[in-house]
Amino acid sequence: DIQMTQSPSSVSASVGDRVTITCRASQGISSWLAWYQQKPGKAPKFLVYDASSLQSGVPSRFSGSGSGTDFTLTISSLQPEDFATYYCQEAHSFPLTFGQGTRLEIK
């Protein structure tokens, strides 16, 4: 099974800050990676696919990059609605696995 490791586990930031979250796969997954946003008590929301493509309707302040084993999700200028938990997910092979999550908190 492919293990997905996110860092940091949590981060505090202010509105307007630039934030980068990292996801590392235990083996190469090409660009088969997605990012999701989850707010408390809500279902995850699909943000990014194929490592760097934004899902329809996702603001352009979100961007994804990487390939192989190392990936990043960057939010260029944090907005109040961006404070949430973010998960990466590999789509290379079954079982499909998620990172443990990165909690983005207001400083």
Next chain:
Amino acid sequence: EVQLVESGGGLVQPGGSLRLSCAASGLTFSSFWMSWVRQAPGKGLEWVANIKEDESEKYYVDSVKGRFTISRDNAKNSLYLQMSSLRAEDTAVYYCATLSQARYFDYWGQGTLVTVSS
């Protein structure tokens, strides 16, 4: 608008059974792979099972193999998860989700809580 609505969660004793349902609308249900993903309280996301459009392929995470069965009824636009021999570690919110051809979970339901406890 795609809507996925789960139901059937609740409190069940260890060793018991439960059947979850997911009603889909706003999409051509019979054209989508479907999945169940769960989230234990305060924990991360865990993929549970997938089913192909015509039920010809099904996949499960190791921890539920032999205990859970995923199925669907395309005529009713519905997805199911039959869960048996339930354990405390199966306690979670269970989400129904569509699975794209590239294996991404693009649409999600609101989830249904399953609690396994005596």
